[in-house]
Amino acid sequence: MLHLRLITPKERTEEVIRLIEETVGTAHLVVLPGAARDPAGDVVLCDVAREAGDGLIAGLRRLGLDETGSIAVDDIGLSLSRRAEEAEEAAPGEGADAVLWEGLTEATHEESTLSVTYVAFITLATMIAACGVVLDNAILIVGAMAVGPEFGPLAGISTALVRRRPRLAWRSVIALVVGFAVAMTLTSAFSLFMDAVGLFHRSELEADRPNTGFIYAPDWFSFVVAVLAGVAGTLSLTSAKSGALVGVAISVTTVPAAANAAVALVYSDTHQTVRSSEQLLLNLIGIILAGTLTLLAQKFFWRRERRKA
Template identity: 45%
Template sequence: MLHLRILLPTKLTEGVVQILEEDPCVSGLAMVRAAAIRPAGDLVLADAPREAMNDIVARLRDMGVHREGTIEIQRVDTWLSSDGFNAEMKAPGSSADAVVWAEVAQRSYEESELNWTYLSFMALATTIAAIAIVLDSQVLVIGAMVLGPEFGAIAALGVALVRRRYSLLGHALRTLSLGFLAAIAATTIAALLGRVLGWITLADVVGPHPATDFIYHPDKWSFIVAVIAGAAGVLSMTSTKAGGLAGVFISVTTVPAAGNIALGIAFGAGHVVWPSTLQLLLNVLGMALAGWLTLALQQFVWSRVSVRRARAMSRPKRIL
């Protein structure tokens, strides 16, 4: 169940309330006159299942509510309501499968924003990955994978293409490229410092690493795993099942490859840099492609559900 909180000018209130009243999937509806100060107007509150939210938001956007007021969508974790249960039964599809596109787009913009926090996490994760390679430690590699924040920007590429938000596409590409460049630069400086202090030697970089050599040995499996992980990550992001993201973070070799690139640059080992660069590109490409295809499939499926929604609601399921 999702909760709608709408602040809007009084001139739009009647139309909005009518839209919500006519929708049998809206289980709760309230309106408070003159409750809003900015914009000056009214407050409308409503509850509806996730499966119905896209159609409701689309109709509100057609009225221009998002331009003259505010539409907020909030998740309701626990609710007790017979009307709410009936609304869930009337709405076609499953709430776990439903994609609320406004929510996905908002999250994509937030997680692909280039800021100091994003750059810091990228630099820290890549530095840990470099240390993991020097020590040949799989535990540290996994830690670096989990710490890296790059998946949000990669998923945003698919959202931008499917929803035709090309400003988001440029936003995500910029964040992704500058994030990896900054992280590699910071880790290269750290590696050079370790080289000067004698903490890291050339043998540590080019010597045998039986536990971590997959980082700089790209192959078909690198791409296949990235595709599977990208699809799983997007499904976790668009549904209520968010637990799958942890598995994505420890499946792809983006941040570890960036750490190995930095080590190769610091020690002038080109034969380390190029395979690691290919590994990085394969993983990013695989996840981006899988994310786009997964989102495109979800949009196709839910567009068909939306077309049949009116007929499905005219034949409500019998509640026993």
């Protein structure tokens, strides 16, 4: 269930109440006349089944409530109510399959913003991966994958393509490109420092690396894994099962490939630099393609489910 807290201008309150009452899957409607001060108006509270949430929010936006008042949405962790159970049973489809498009857009917008924190995370992840590459340490590679925040912009691009939001797409592309560019530049400087103090050696990079050699050996399996991870990551976002994102993060070789390319560039190893860059691009393309197709499929199947109801 979702909990909605609305601030409505007095002249719009009856329309809002009517919309909520006509939406199948709503419960616990509360109206507090004149309770809001900024912006001034009435406060309307209600719960709605997740599968009916997107339609209700779209209707509220058509009434202009996002411009003249406020729409706040929270997930309800626990709701002990027979009325809530009835509302969920009446709503079409399954809550786990429903996509809250406004929530997805907002989440990806936040995660795809080029911020100091985002750049710090992707840089630290790339530096950790650089250590893993030189030491041929798979544990460090997995740790770097988990730290990397690059799935946010990738999901932002997919969401923007499906929802036709060019500003979100542009923001996501900037975060992705600038983030990796800064991370690889700083990792190159980090590698030079580590080499100067005797902790990195060219011989270690070019030695036989059974645990991390796959990073600069892109093949069709790399693309297949990226596609599968993209599908899983997108489903985890749309179904609010964020725990699955950790598994997605350690399934693809984006950050490790960027790290390998940066270290190889420092040592003028053209072969590893090029092949690592190919691995990076292959994974990025696979995730974006899979994410976009997954969202399109969810949009299609959910519309068909709504028509059946």
